Amino acid sequence: MLTAIDHVQLAAPPGSEPALRAYYVDVLGMTEAPKPPVLAARGGCWFEADGVRLHLxxxxxxxxxxxxxxxxxxxxxxxxxxxxxxxxxxxxxxxxLPGHRRFYSEDPVGNRLEFLEGAPRGAG
Incomplete structure (x- = not known):
């Protein structure tokens, strides 16, 4: 049975890790999570904040x-x-989106991100 989304994976071009770190850590306020060495060799970055995990x-x-x-x-x-x-x-x-306030933004490589606040699912 499904219980949660563990992470969301987004793509990024080679060499974009410094710009991604600046955006996801400094702008969004996330923390970079270490990647296992075998995966780190492929490049990319992982970020997390309060149960939200994004892999690039x-x-x-x-x-x-x-x-x-x-x-x-x-x-x-x-x-x-x-x-x-x-x-x-x-x-x-x-x-x-009724019942919510939301906006869109983009990370430095053009990935679209939606940010929303509103009534929890299943409420009213």
């Missing part, structure tokens, strides 16, 4: 997805959006 793997012919994205729950969405903006990330608000 190197893809030689990388092209960011235009539609696919992880939806990341946040608290204090206004302050979080201000944090991203203050650190140079673009924030695009979207009001099309």
């Amino acid at each position: 793997g190197v893809e030689t012919d990388f092209r960011p997805a235009r539609k696919a994205h992880p939806g990341l729950g946040v608290t204090g969405i206004e302050a979080y959006a201000q944090r991203l903006t203050a650190r140079g990330a673009k924030v695009t608000w979207d009001t099309n």
Whole structure:
């Protein structure tokens, strides 16, 4: 039986690890998680924050997805959006999901990320 999503994997181009670290750690406030040595040899980075795990793997012919994205729950969405903006990330608000406040942003390689705050699933 499925119990949770362990992580979400996004792709990134070779050599982008420094930019990814700057964004996911300094902008989003995540922590870099160590990769097992056999996987670290492939490149890429892993990040986590309060049970959220994002893996960024190197893809030689990388092209960011235009539609696919992880939806990341946040608290204090206004302050979080201000944090991203203050650190140079673009924030695009979207009001099309009833019961939620949400915005989109992109990491430095163009991966789309959704940030949302609202009623928990199953509530009202």
